[in-house]
Amino acid sequence: MGRNTRKRRTPLATKVVAGAAALAVGGGGLVWANFYASAHEEGPAHHRTRSAAAQVATIDCPDVGQQLSGVPDRARGEVDGELATMDSQITEAYQRLATTRRAQAGDPRFVQNTILGPLKDRRQAIIDRIQLEINRAGGRADDGLDRLAGCQGRPAEQPENGDGQNGDGQNGDGQDQDGGQNQDDNGNGAAGPVADDFIDIDDIEPNSRDSENGLAANGDGGSTGTFTTDCGVNENNLFNSDNLIAAPGVDNGAHHVHDYVGNQDNDAFSSDDDLANADTSCRNQGDRSTYYWPVLRLQDGTEEFDANELGGGAEGNVGRILKPAEAQLKFVGNQRGDVVAMPKFLRIITGDAKSFTNGNANANSSWSCTGFEDRQVTDKYPLCPEGSQVVRTSNFQSCWDGRNIDSANHRDHMAFVQEDGGCPNGFRAIPQLQVRLVYDVPAPTVENGEVRNPYAVDSFPEQLHKPITDHNDFINVMDEDLMNEVVDCINSGEDCA
Template sequence: MHVRIRGAIGVAAVAMSLVAAGLILSQPGVSHAGHSYVYSAEQAQAMVEQQAIPGSEFRANCGASHRRQDDPIVFQNQPGVSHMHEFFGNRTTNAQSTLTSLKAGTTNCAPVADKSAYWVPTLYKNGQAIAPDTVTIYYQGIHDRQRAVAHPQGLRYVVGNSKATSPDQNPAARWSCTTQSPSDRNFLNCPPGTKVETYLDFPTCWNGRDLDSANHRDHMAFAVGLVCPASHPVVVPRLEFLITYPVNGTGLSLGGTVNGVNVTSAPGYTFHGDFMNAWDQAELERRVRNCINAGYICGTDGNP
């Protein structure tokens, strides 16, 4: 099986430092405004542990579609309220997007069966918005792959902490440089000849009932010890975003919100991402069955 080991931060040391610093609470996650979220120590450790785990997979290769101050999950039907986001995949995604509108839209992903909406905060270099070079969306079976099921149409969720005030407060953030393996929660000063890249890993356990929740997270969970909690027993493939940008060096920042004001100067450790599933359901189920469940590495055609 082809294996890609992602650059990962030391697991035990990170989790222990988070708890010791009191930056990640040892109780269920607490939601705040927008994408702000404090992960429990258990969930934070599970998140970091799983960042380096390979597995069976299929993928979608998508392009940067458009850029808007919209967020159809956190600020649904409120155009222009969010900080700036970079949208991938579905070309129609905006503040009013629904499953129905996404299914009626078009996509720049290969395969075209994937009309899902994916988005992250816009990256800036010296104040100038930068569109990604490449965007790869992996769907991976990293635990209990034979029990994994396709995401239901309309499932939506977010990951990350946009209001983090230090790297320790967002275990989801992960930046690196092409051709180099180390990663960091904040931007790295990538040398000439390399490009900035980021990975973002989503949870793999669903409660089996809700397509969304009040904070857009509680219906999903990370597998602790690679086992889904009893509250979230349904295994779904892990989404992993791999985004490469045509820049290096310093002067990098993100779109974000500070004290209620939208800015373009947020640090790298505030990185976060969103997903609204609008795959053709039969095609998604085929790929989960033939790639994830069967233990194969598949390409964009969904074949080993």
């Protein structure tokens, strides 16, 4: 399978996971050396999940980027670069955690003294630089960012309090109070997923998520039309581990691989001019927008093209990449009234790639099965019956602040509609992008607490491939005539393609 070749490796990005990449063995990709097993236990096949002992499953760090606001435009590039370096530090610390299980078992202070303590110091240095860059650019940095420097170790259960902070089950040294003997592990080690990440579609309550976080279609009332754009299913094999929105100019800024449809010049180094002049996979050549999402993989032992690369196997993202059988990109209206045109180069991220540690405040994408799409779930992967396909759905924020095409945390310039279907004060309704991805996925077998041949989204290494981390990204690069057509179709109640 091919990949985007417009890549520029940086020494920093290469060094971050060099040690971990050396662990790649058998079957393609990183097997992660059976982190949770005892030091003398043989590791299982990499496509099998089983119960085993764990003390600390992952690194839980406050998300500094989501706390930023009021960053002057001329400081944005430097700040985004610092945040990307911080992500690399977390990745490095996680891999240190995952490869030192024997040392941790012999020293209850090992995690705190050799991983979390030094990580806090490095994060504090970056926070200091971010504050300096904001102030130099004429802004006023938040002195409270210092409180975000410290990280903690945590087990792999889903956070329940919605803020990403697990206040119980941890003591000061980052170890489970109960010894942490409650975790699963597959051959990817902490990369996951585990048996508890899956649920039978019949066990999901119907209509339980219709009104959450914009998952209901906005076009039931005021502007009822739709516009569907056909951009294929990544037939051109455009993959990379960049994120042009969250980490512009940073190679491997996502630490996981994305599928791309639409714009064909899409990596961390693409300028707005590059996007505007690029080829597009969309049938309507006026749509050069970029639509991208983390790839879905089947952990069946396949050695992919990125088995030993950053963002791929070197960071725990292993197995066969599954392209969607169908990728539906549809824009709908607003319940309360007409929509206005999106500005060109508007950037929107929906969902949160770090929801496992951040909490579910920004989690948005949902999972289901064809024939059962009245049953939606965010924090589990569905087990679909024979003849049914896996469905991923992401409905984007559809209220725009009327001024900015992006914001410091890549969220503040956008909002979801309120309970009454209208936008918050000061925001305007724009066409809502709804992305529906359908996959032919062999159903995993879950039995006696084990899952064989699981599927999972690519993720930051420390996010353990949890389904709640699914997310979707969009940059509007429609020409003016096409955007006006989208708006006219929606506001007039027509269904256009």
